Amino acid sequence: MDRSVAPSQQEIEKIEFAKAQTTIFSSGIQCHSILQDDCKVVKMEIEFQAGSKFQDKALIAAMVNNLILEGCEKYLAYEIASFFDNEGAFLDTSCSADKASVVLHCLERSIPKLLPYLQEVLSTANFPQNEIDTYLKINAQKFEVNREKVGWVARNEFMEELLGQDHPYSWKVSASNYKEVQREDLILFYNNRYKSATFQVYLSGKVTTEVLQTVENVFNQKGIERHGVSEVMMGNENNVSDVKLIEKKGAIQSAIRLGAVTINRSHADFPALFVANTILGGYFGSRLMSNIREDKGYTYGIGSGVIHLEGLSYFIVSTEVGAEVTAATLKEIEFEMNQLRNVLVSQEELKLVKNYILGNIMKGFDGSFSAMARFQMLNHQGLGYDYYQNLIQEIKTMKAEKIQAVARTHMNYATLKKIVVGKL
16 A cells, blocks of 8 residues: 555545434423434433523533532432442533523433433522532633633633623623622522523433433423523625734743634535535645744644524634744734635645545444534424435536635635733
8 A cells, every 4th residue: 555645536426314203292292312222221301592602601511410410309419420320321411602502411220210300400409509609710710720821711701802791691700709699599590590591301312212202201290380482683785803812921822713703504605615615624624724824833733613502603713822833823824815816726636625525424423422413403493304415416517616606705815803811
């Protein structure tokens, strides 16, 4: 084998989708499932409308999600953890801007024993004061460490710079927030967003008929009131801005974040924007990586992406570079964005990127867990599986002229919000 010669490329003709089946329980709960017969494990994600955009104080949404398994009316935190550990199960939580989830991984045979217990914990969580105090102490200490890291500061500042201080997506954490949280804040958020609110269930793996029946029986119990939630938010217009510098004395690196509100997956231009972003900074062989990492040696990594929230989407470029080359890096980012706008992509590069994207889509449906993650994205965005069919067709027939036109419309360096933390 000659390792100096790249393997031949093979065009992807067709991608098979493992599609989710949706069951609506008599209580109104939607349960989405994908069966993988050769798997003995079940992954269950219970998803609530309880992201940070719904909180009235900073930290509340994340704290409720982190502490919901740390004690309830019948059980202490160590008892809950021990119960699931003894069954070989794994419990986790996650919280984003839009959603909050509790995730269970376990063997299919353990579902009848675990679900009633989990339902009891989730419906009677009581947020013990000692657990709150411990959480605040640990995370306040982490905050003091993180605020010295240029990358963390840039992430903490970026959404406020992009959307404005009062936007529901632009929560910024400060040291004082850790002193303002009260137990009553957590209980109120929990009552409104978990205990009395609707949720959806996502099941993947060994999802047998018996598993579905158990899930329905457990979550159809009386005494849980549920109501729908529908909040939609829009971003502000992108205005020309200078670089916002947050200077860190003695910094040997600078963190760079550039971004703008952009189109979502439903827009006709999105497939071309998806390809343009991949070319610019969406994979390891991208132009930003080739120029700023491989050629210039300014960074270990740089990338760009289009991030999709329920209320809006935004384009972002992010990296950390040597403090002495911050200005030079910004110039190279501008250069590469202008190249996309002014010079047609070569057929060789376009073919490579098309195959990369199609391969990633195929990989995203490899196994029920991955396929369910893809379905969740579609469900959050109000899209169907035809989105992927259309995206694949658009990518396969994409022309360089279309990419250039979309880059000129949606990728303008001059209108990006720009943050530098470190030195400029």
